Amino acid sequence: MKEGNLPLRIGQLSDPSGIGLTAVNVLDLNKLAFTLRVVSCVHADIWVEPGAKFYMKDTESSTGTFLNNVRLSPVNTELRPYQIKDGDILQLGMDYF
Numbered sequence: 001m002k003e004g005n006l007p008l009r010i011g012q013l014s015d016p017s018g019i020g021l022t023a024v025n026v027l028d029l030n031k032l033a034f035t036l037r038v039v040s041c042v043h044a045d046i047w048v049e050p051g052a053k054f055y056m057k058d059t060e061s062s063t064g065t066f067l068n069n070v071r072l073s074p075v076n077t078e079l080r081p082y083q084i085k086d087g088d089i090l091q092l093g094m095d096y097f
Helices: 021-027
Strands: 008-012 031-034 044-049 053-058 065-067 082-084 090-092
Touching: 053 065
Parallel strands: 008 031
Antiparallel strands: 008 044, 044 053, 053 082, 065 090
């Protein structure tokens, strides 16, 4: 990731072509796909701002985004951007089943 690039869009795998998870992640440089049910279709974005500062925000996921074990927004609510730093723990979703 570089400053000024498109945000890295994190979400659940959508693969109508059937090429597979690894190929989707390699071919689409601004998307990171997972097959986990706790990751929403469009779960979160991560990007870099000037000064090599990384930011992320939940994009209205239903299972939440957690930073250092703290949920960042209520269900289905887009949150404000949060700066993420080296050593932070980012968790996508919570399995309640």
